[in-house]
Amino acid sequence: MLELYIVLILMIIGAIIAVETKSILSSIVALGKVGLGLTIAFLILKAPDLAIVQLVVEILTLIILIRATLGRDVKYTKENQNWGVKFLSIILIIIFLIFSYNVLQSLPxxxxxxxxxxxxxxxxxxxxxxxxxxxxxxxxxxxxxxxxxxxxxxxxxxxxxxxxxxxxxxxxxxxxxxxxxxxx
Amino acid sequence: MINNRDSQGMSVIVKTITRLTIGLILLYGVYILLHGHITPGGGFAGGVIIALSFIHIMLAFGKNVALEKLNQTWSKIFESTGALLFITIAFLGFFGGVFFNNFLDKGEHFELFSAGTILLSNIAIFLKVGAGLFLLFVALVLFKIGGRK
Known part of the structure; x- marks a missing residue:
């Protein structure tokens, strides 16, 4: 089970990079890394059918996304968040984590x-x-x-x-x- | 064979490698499709792989060569045929009593022609998914936003 957690942590890091990076192309590459991590997670969980489908659909999605963004000047918009919004979202995330921890404890x-x-x-x-x-x-x-x-x-x-x-x-x-x- | 009269597409290296690998990708898609009831895979994965082989041609050689192999009209016909075939198999299940009944002979386990209607359903789903995704890619590539000339 340790390798599954390593793959999941790498997927979370990739998702954070995909959200936070400036360039739209590197954002798409990071998104592809998340999908590849999901493929490996399916393989570790012994679901080869899902792994094949996930891999090929991920490749197709990545090709379409790169084709759609290359050569087009997609503007990167920088949001001006103030501190109140950030503080509120952090509190909401903490509340969500507490609730989901309690729910996950009661799962079989x-x-x-x-x-x-x-x-x-x-x-x-x-x-x-x-x-x-x-x-x-x-x-x-x-x-x-x-x-x-x-x-x-x-x-x-x-x-x-x-x-x-x-x-x-x-x-x-x-x-x-x-x-x-x-x-x- | 794919001839190289157009100057469209990517470089000579990419075109040469594509000529070598394209048949293997297509063959692997057919394998995944036909052995869907024995090994992991099935109609959806096989259809996406076969659609990816045509997309591969389109990326390496340009859109004209790929649309010569499989043009939009035939893609639309294939997709509709797949959908109609799947619903026909579902209605043919009434021969056994209920909708989607597996009315054919089950055959020997682990043989290629076994499992009744599952192989036929896989082929129907392959036609639908493969042609549909190729058609979607063609529509997204040929579509251009005007005003940037």
């Missing part, structure tokens, strides 16, 4: 869940579905309805993005109002 021990629903899948999953990979047998057989909902969400999101970013149909007038959005 790691690896011993209270819910016993999963026992049925572990015992009968391979027999009933014929799939050796238990995760796939759960997401595509026992819980396929959830996967249908997830697929619908992804389909709708891509449809919405393509409708907003489309080239056809956007009016290409030379007036100053319509200069904002324009296809290549």
């Amino acid at each position: 021990e790691f690896g011993n869940p209270i819910l016993k629903v999963a026992d049925y899948y572990i015992e009968n999953g391979m027999k009933e579905t014929g799939a050796a990979n238990l995760v796939t047998s759960v997401i595509l057989d026992f819980r396929a309805f959830d996967t249908l909902g997830e697929a619908t969400v992804l389909f709708t999101a891509i449809l919405g993005a393509l409708a907003v970013l489309r080239k056809n149909g956007i009016k290409d007038k030379d007036t100053k109002e319509n200069k904002g959005v324009q296809g290549d």
Whole structure:
């Protein structure tokens, strides 16, 4: 368990760097480090399915983010926080930490869940579905309805993005109002 | 093969390395996809890896070469086909009695063609996710903010 805590501490440091750094490119690189740490944490917790998905989605997100920020002068805005706001947020964080510590104390021990629903899948999953990979047998057989909902969400999101970013149909007038959005 | 007539894209080193690695990435995506019910992986991860191989072509060779391999119309067709295939598999479950029933023969454990509809569902999800993410990347790259010429 020690290596998991090391990875988690590195992820927290990366997240702080991503928030605090001046350059937007180094902020994205630090964000990628957080995602890579999450991949290693999944591997330590013995979830290779999640680790593969997390790794490839992280790479895709990083490519899109770098592509979106490189060559575009994104302004870094420096906020002028006064001391009262900082003091208040520190107090709120301390209260949140006290409450969450008490909640985490009452959680069951790691690896011993209270819910016993999963026992049925572990015992009968391979027999009933014929799939050796238990995760796939759960997401595509026992819980396929959830996967249908997830697929619908992804389909709708891509449809919405393509409708907003489309080239056809956007009016290409030379007036100053319509200069904002324009296809290549 | 990918020919190098365009001067678009990155340097010669990147293009050469891309020619060597692109087939391996595509093959690994197909492996992850088809063995989703035996080893870790599945339709989502395989789809993202195959979409990443096309994005790799686009980053190294420019958008024209990548859109020759897989243009936007075919991506839209693939994505819609994936979604329709998945819901069709769900409705075909009524042959066994309920929605999403695994009505096909389960087969031998640890074989490639086993586990009934799970392999077909994986392929449907791969079509949807791969084509959709490639389409999203194309839309985000081709989209430019006007006024900076």
